[in-house]
Amino acid sequence: MRTAGSCANEYILTRTWTAKDICGNTVTHSQIIRVEDKTPPVFVGTLPRDIKVGCDAIPTAPVLTATDNCGAATVTYAEVRTVGACEETGFIITRTWTATDACGNTTIHKQIINVENTSPAITVEKIADVKIVRQAGDIIRYTIVVTNSGNLTLRNIKVVDPLTGLSETIAVLAPGEKKTFTTSYVVKISDFNSGKVINVVNANGTDPKGNPVTGTDTEEVVVEPLKLNIPNVITLNGDGKNYSFYIDGLEAYPENNLIIFNRWNNEVYNSNGYYKNNWTGEGLNDGTYYYLLKIKNKSGAWQALTGFITLLRKN
The missing domain is CATH 2.60.40.10 (Immunoglobulins)
Known part of the structure; x- marks a missing residue:
């Protein structure tokens, strides 16, 4: 005879043997077996271990299962965060899996995750x-x-x-x-x-x-320097226009030299180095002059530019 116990996996089993002779006399013997479930369930597989990670590397909690020697077992999961946000000192996550059988026997596994804030940038x-x-x-x-x-x-x-x-x-x-x-x-x-x-x-x-x-x-x-814009006339008539031999874009070529010649090929001006856009033809007669402008380009080579410039003092 089986009598239910306090839980599904516990019961009392009563076994009775009866001996009887031909005259109907009997003798009995009973054995009482108490079946108790005191063994907790066992988790299946490899359990997550304690780890230390950064805020951006917190792993997803795995789903654990368990077995029990007397039947099925259920697993519940809980997570506790001691601080609640990725603050400067970091925080701790405590993950708890609890396996429970039908008689309330439990096995608990905990994982401690130390979360360190290690991502300054x-x-x-x-x-x-x-x-x-x-x-x-x-x-x-x-x-x-x-x-x-x-x-x-x-x-x-x-x-x-x-x-x-x-x-x-x-x-x-x-x-x-x-x-x-x-x-x-x-x-x-x-x-x-x-x-x-x-x-x-x-x-x-x-x-x-x-x-x-x-x-x-x-x-x-x-x-990217402007292209050189070399004028061909200087008018010293007081109108404030074209009053000097101004070469637009020359500042892009800091290594340069300007020489002016008259029509007899006599040198009348030499900048002797960087020309400051300031030659006005002062002291010279009206007429046509010849210029030789040397500039050093970006490749380091000297380049010669020549042409004529007309000096006019009246319109």
Whole structure:
């Protein structure tokens, strides 16, 4: 006879043997077997171990199963986060799987995940308002955006742009926060030698543990000189026009020399180096003159340009 116990896997089994003779006399013997379920269920497979990860590498909780020696077992899952957000000090996730059989026997497995905030980052973006400049004196205006692209608050970020002289400090920059700066640069004659203006900006700060965090960006602006525009007349009549031998675009060729000859091939002017666009023909008679302009191009070769210039003092 089987009598149910306190749970599905527990019961009392009563076995009775009866001996009887031919006269009907009997004797009995009973055996009582108490079946108890005290063995907890067992998880199946490899269980997740304790780990240490960054905020962006938290693994998905696996689904665990369990077996029981007396029948089926169910598994429940719970997760506790001690802080609740990826803050500067990190946080701890405690994952608990509980396997329970029909009699309430349980087996518990816990996984501790230490989440460390290890992703500090600075992103620097530098944008010029022009892509090409053509003469000395042109102004390049830059916009610099410094962004905390990590998940740690950064401090004492020094933003330095050596070319323009910009030097700023950001005291505190929270994750996702950005700061914008503007600065400018005046194109120099020497920039035409390299053919470009290369500007590098650096941002250097520290994370909450004092570790350095850096970011940088480079912006290039092409220096493309204007074509030389050489005049063919100087009119010294007081109207303020064409009063000097002004060669437009010459600033792109800082290594140059200008020589002026009269019609008898006598030298009447020599700049003896960089010509400053200031020859007016002062002291010379009206007439036609011959010029020889030498410039050194970007490849380092000297190039000779020749032509005629007419000097007029009256309309």
